[in-house]
Amino acid sequence: LGIGANQCVVKINNRKVLDGIRESEGISDDGQWLTVMRAIDKADKFSANEIVKLLGPGRWDGGEEGRGDFTKGAGLKDSQINAIINFIGSPSEPGTSAIGVSDAATLASMRDRVGNSKIGIEGVSELEQMSKLYSDQYSGRIKIDPSVIRGLEYYTGPVYEVELLLDTKDEKGRPVRFGSVGGGGRYDGLVSRFRGEPVPATGFSIGVSRLQAALTLLGKVDTTPEFGPVVVVVMDRNEIAQYQTFVATLRGAGIRAEMYLGNPKNNLGVQFKYADRRNSPCVVIQGGDEKAKGEVQIKDLIIGAEIAGDTGNRDDYLQKQADAQFAAKESDLVEAVRKVLTRHNVNWK
Known part of the structure; x- marks a missing residue:
């Protein structure tokens, strides 16, 4: 994709470790714990002070x-x-808790915080x-980060997220942070809801739109x-049959083509607007007069758009007008x- 190893x-993380924290802090209410998980999941968006509010009154x-x-x-109680907060870290900026902290230090802290919780110890292991x-x-490219939990309830083991560390700016020069562009994890109970038997599974998802935006700013797309x-x-x-024949002829020559499939009562203006929305290089026209002559009209929409606002040389204007539509x-x-396609270097992938 063109994203460097340092980018x-x-x-x-492991959901079992979080379950160990839950046990050690005595949080027995499932609904309350779900709210806790959702709060932690916002650690890449909010500061530690904002997470404290979500863990507390609101x-x-x-x-x-x-x-x-x-x-x-x-x-939660203040002690909880x-x-x-001590478990997930208190980053100065959202989403940076894993950076600059060794896995060994993070694991040692985790083992200390889960105490004697069996499931917590299992997760750390x-x-x-x-x-x-x-x-x-x-x-350095893979880091243990206690703030990664994935918001969905069905994860039961290791979870992960891929975060971009790009130093990019938008078109106005403002810094842009993309954060997570993908993630997933282990879930042992989800499939068993439908199968009636234990089925360990893993899965992941990719934030295509966010990833595309990042690649675009990097000039990779x-x-x-x-x-x-x-x-x-x-x-x-x-x-209609004749128009379909034109389409088939063009397609047979390797040219992308389609017949207007909207209301056939729509006038040419409406059909031209449709072609513009499709970013079509040109349209093929055949009315009664053209049919009688065995001809078609080719309208170059690209030149047509250019001359619509052209106030330059009259001779150039007349030449463009002649090129814009011809028999x-x-x-x-x-x-x-093909004459039009070549004129505008139209090449379909």
């Missing part, structure tokens, strides 16, 4: 009481809130095994709109359309 990090979106929408918190597998070749098909407009409903024999349809 992204895979952050991993948070106002406007920054102070009475401003914006109110999100009810988990209602402190334990969870699994992370230790994973760390040994990737530490030799991928140290060509954002030039691709040309649409040549559109054969419908002048006469009784000639061709039916037998020369492919050659005439």
Whole structure:
């Protein structure tokens, strides 16, 4: 994709460790714990102070009481809130808790915080095994991060997220942070709901839109709109078969083409607007007069758009006007359309 090794990090955690924290802090209410998980999942968006509010009484979106929408918190005790904040870390910026902290230090802290919880110890052990597998070749590119939990309830073991560390700016020069562009994990109980038997499974998802936006800012994606098909407009409903023949002829020559499939009563203006929306390089027209002559009209939409606002040289204007629409024999349809495609370097992928 063109993203360098120092421009992204895979952050991993284990839900069993979080379950161990839950046990050690005595949080027995499932609904309350779900709210806790959702609060922790926002660690890549909010500061530690905002997470504290979500773990406690709640948070106002406007920054102070009475401003914006109110999100009810988990209602934890101060000691429980402190334990969870200390567990996930207190980054100065959202989403940076794993950076600059060694896995060994993170694992030692985890083992200390889960106490005697059996499931918590099991989760830490699994992370230790994973760390040994990737530490030799991928140290720095894969990091253990206690703040990664994945918001969905069905995860039961290791979870991970891929975070971009790009230093990019938008078109206005403002810094842009993309955060997570993918993630997933282990879930042992989800499939068994449908199978009636234990089925261990893993899965992941990718944030395609966010990833595309990042690649675009990096200049790795060509954002030039691709040309649409040549559109054969419908002048006469009784000639649909003929228009379909034109489409088939163009397609047979390797040219993308389609017949206008909207209401055939729509006038040419409506059909031309449709072709513009499709980013078509040209349209093929045949009315009664053209049919009687065995001809078609080829309208170059690109030149047509150019001359619409052209106030330059009169001779140039007249030449463009002549190029913008011209007649061709039916037998020369492919050659005439190719003339327009070549003129504008139209190449479909």
